[in-house]
Amino acid sequence: MEIIIGVDDHDSTKAGCTTHFSVLLMRELAKRGFEIKEIPKLVRLNPNLPWKTRGNASVSFSIEVTEDTDIILKIKEIIENLSYKYVTEISKGFEMNRKPGYALAKTNDLIGVKDDIERFYEMALSDVVTTDLAKRFAKNRNIVVGGDRGIIGSIASMGFHGDYSFELLTYRIKDNWDKERILDKNSVIGADIKLFPKVSSNYDYFKDVPLILSHGTDPVLYGLRGTTPYVLLEEMNLVKAYEAIDFFMLFKTNQMTDAHIRRTGINFYQTTKIEFKVSSIKVLEGGHVIINGYDSPVVVYKETRELNSMSKILKNGDVIEVIGSVKPSYNNTKIVEAERIRVISLNDMREEVPTCPKCGKKMESIGKNKGYKCRRCKTFSKEKDNIKIKRDLSLEVYQSSLYRHLTKPIFLELQHIDLRVEKDVMDKILSEILEKDISIKLG
Known part of the structure; x- marks a missing residue:
């Protein structure tokens, strides 16, 4: 049996990141024996909202579970416990009025309401959605939700469909979160030149600065955006950062799609x-x-x-x-x-005072809407001349050269990747994360 999980609003201006939390959640679930079925989906929502979070992104992913009457409650408990620890210990979100949320449902229960969930996603991309509306929507469609405003993005991420690209996010060791991010900018330029046009938003050549670096005290070191998983894994190997990476994750996303x-x-x-x-x-x-x-x-x-x-x-x-x-x-x-x-x-076309056809001099106006006359030749013209320019x-x-997350660069050609390729990549990344002794301990 498959369960889909969505999370949102786990960051703050102090620390934390919803994608970071989602990777820790996937790691915890995998450690408990649940199979992660796919590359997680990083879903950017309405970019115009003044109260949006820093990246305005939610994350969803699916897991395989054994049939159990209490399985939803068990998964719900794992999410709630980890979410509370993350927001209180890592992001300090409650201190910053963040309102994290989550959603989960059996995939089979959503088959009959697939169109509804996709419409909810589209609404969250383009309009204002209230928490009350999201709660009513979930209740009528067998979606279990918890938390507050974050349930909007959590549900929306479940309905992600249409074109997609990929983003690879690297995360910092916790001791480095308050330190300056430094990398070799020539390595970013080299990767950009080598892999263009399959990658985007790597470097601002006008200001001569990398665009991939995150800012502030969040746990992200840098993010790479492109059209396939393998091109981003290659790019990560080309980019040289002057600090160790705690772990990384690849996301399937609606970024750069004009969604x-x-x-x-x-x-x-x-x-x-x-x-x-x-x-x-x-x-x-x-x-x-x-x-x-x-x-x-x-x-x-x-x-x-x-x-x-x-x-x-x-x-x-x-x-x-x-x-x-x-x-x-x-x-x-x-x-x-x-x-x-x-x-x-x-x-x-540009309107000009007419020229006298006899002497070639400019005519003079003889009054508003009365036409034009050559003082010397007495020739007359009712209208101005139309000159092609x-x-x-x-x-x-x-x-705009300053792309928003969702804006599709004119040059970018999106691709569709075989799901077996995605699963193979995901299994390798998750295996590496499970084997690593990462700097965050929440489980």
């Missing part, structure tokens, strides 16, 4: 997709750009770099499609924060 734009809307904290004709552009002090023409202003922040640069040369009459997040502004109005812009058509934009997609 958040599958279901769009126009309400606060939703991702939206809008098409409109540009009426005007305003460049603010500091470099941010306001694009007008839609019901709500579109903001393109300076930090988006290439996207910000292209937005400055849009003009009245251009037709664009914007993907971005709907956020509240002053007086409860809305703004759209752009993360991607597709240029549909360009206004490549060259534009420094193409009919293509422009994207």
Whole structure:
């Protein structure tokens, strides 16, 4: 019999990480004889929520158990005990108002409600979901939940479906959590060059800094993102860090898949997709750009770099499609924060005061809406001339260089991996973790 488990909200600003906790939980279950059936799923949720956790990610995985009438209660007890120890001893989450949660269910019980759970996942990706709604949802579908707000992500992770990529996370020895992370940046560049385009988000060549390093006092050393398990294992061997790794884990994830734009809307904290004709552009002090023409202003922040640069040369009459997040502004109005812009058509004409066909001089206006006249030749023109101009934009997609977790890089080609390959990789990684004397003792 198979049981699926989801966990969320086990991190805090002080320490801890939900993925870190999930690996310790898998290790504890494996030590007790339960078989881990798959690579765990790392599921990023709605990136627009102001109260989201640092990575806004939940984790789910499946285990094989022997048939037992009390098996759900036994697994529930293991999760609760380990969760409480982790949040009190490691992440100090309760001190930081974190509200961890978990969910579990027999896989067979979920077959009939598969569509419901997938819709819940999509809702958690794109909208605001309350804890009460999640509890009612679970109760009506034989899903056992515990804890608080974390049950939302826990249930959502069970419904993960669609395109996927992989992330390999390495974890630090506990004594190093408050120390600076240092690695050989040339090794990161070398790995990026060798393995591109199967890997992404390794290095910021503009700022000349690695992007793979985590920050703060959480237990993650670095994270590698790519399209297959084996390319990430190869990359890990190429990256040189100046500290020992406690353990690592590979995750199957919705990162870099554009999952958040599958279901769009126009309400606060939703991702939206809008098409409109540009009426005007305003460049603010500091470099941010306001694009007008839609019901709500579109903001393109300076930090988006290439996207910000292209937005400055849009003009009245251009037709664009914007993907971005709907956020509240002053007086409860809305703004759209752009993360991607597709240029549909360009206004490549410019109106100019007409030229006299006889003498070649510019005509003069004879009054508002009254036309133009050459003072010398007395020739008349009712309208301005339309002059074709060259534009420094193409009919293509422009994207922020600062990727969100879910944003799919334009160059990335996602792959589908045989489940037997995934299981083989997972078994090898877990075997290594079980054999190691790791720095965290919770069980």
